[in-house]
Amino acid sequence: MILVAQVSDTHFDLGARNTARVERVMNFLTGLRRRPDAILVTGDVTDSGKAEQYTDARAALRTDIPVYAVPGNHDDRANFRSVLLGLPASDEPLNQAHRVGDSTVVLLDSSVPGQAAGRLSDDTLDWLRATLDAAPDAPVLLGLHHPPAHLFSPVVDEISLLDPGALAEVVAGDDRIVGVITGHAHSPAATTFAGRPLLIGPSTASILGGEWELELPHRVMDYAPDPAIALHIIDEKRRLTTHFRTVPMGGRVAVQPSR
Numbered sequence: 317m318i319l320v321a322q323v324s325d326t327h328f329d330l331g332a333r334n335t336a337r338v339e340r341v342m343n344f345l346t347g348l349r350r351r352p353d354a355i356l357v358t359g360d361v362t363d364s365g366k367a368e369q370y371t372d373a374r375a376a377l378r379t380d381i382p383v384y385a386v387p388g389n390h391d392d393r394a395n396f397r398s399v400l401l402g403l404p405a406s407d408e409p410l411n412q413a414h415r416v417g418d419s420t421v422v423l424l425d426s427s428v429p430g431q432a433a434g435r436l437s438d439d440t441l442d443w444l445r446a447t448l449d450a451a452p453d454a455p456v457l458l459g460l461h462h463p464p465a466h467l468f469s470p471v472v473d474e475i476s477l478l479d480p481g482a483l484a485e486v487v488a489g490d491d492r493i494v495g496v497i498t499g500h501a502h503s504p505a506a507t508t509f510a511g512r513p514l515l516i517g518p519s520t521a522s523i524l525g526g527e528w529e530l531e532l533p534h535r536v537m538d539y540a541p542d543p544a545i546a547l548h549i550i551d552e553k554r555r556l557t558t559h560f561r562t563v564p565m566g567g568r569v570a571v572q573p574s575r
């Protein structure tokens with residue numbers, strides 16, 4: 317089996333708060349008895365795409381566990397590449413495939429420069445099809461920032477993934493794809509997409525309510541809850557299991573001893 321941690325919507329903004337929350341999460345992950353095989357950051361690494369924000373992110377996310385990150389709508393592709401990843405700056409979509417244990421993790425860049433909503437470009441979809449053609453007969457986990465489904469989130473549903481049909485066709489047609497993970501919603505959530513699990517990782521920075529709790533335009537973001545993450549397991553039967561975990565900023569409190 318492989319264990320993949322998902323950290324999302326970290327929104328590094330040059331303030332101490334969001335950085336401290338990611339540092340706490342990274343301490344939690346690196347201190348686990350069974351450490352993750354990889355850590356995936358599903359977009360909105362920074363709040364406004366500034367180079368200095370990526371400098372902070374790079375420092376806070378540094379670990380000996382592989383960290384793979386993909387841009388969200390708050391990111392800047394050029395700074396993301398050059399400062400966070402140490403690659404030549406470019407505004408092209410940042411799509412990636414990584415081997416994690418016996419599985420393949422494919423990260424798709426759904427960001428559209430200057431827009432809050434997401435879209436997979438024709439080039440990205442072509443890249444995805446070619447990457448899957450070349451991938452081994454092993455489980456595939458797909459990650460992107462924008463959820464390709466309605467989440468009953470009045471804020472995010474207005475700016476989710478546009479035209480998800482082509483992605484749905486690819487997912488439905490490939491048995492190796494065990495599930496799709498996204499960020500963007502700032503709320504841990506689970507649904508389905510093209511017949512597979514669609515899992516939305518929470519933000520480490522804040523919680524965004526659903527239509528049953530938001531009173532637009534007020535009370536949009538809730539900054540009170542502790543940071544949260546998702547832990548994804550792909551087992552020998554190619555089954556995806558996900559746990560959502562809150563990481564207390566105050567450290568561990570009373571644990572009931574087992575009898």
Ligand SMILES: [Fe+2]
Pocket residue numbers: 325327359360388390500502519
């Ligand atoms: Fe976000």
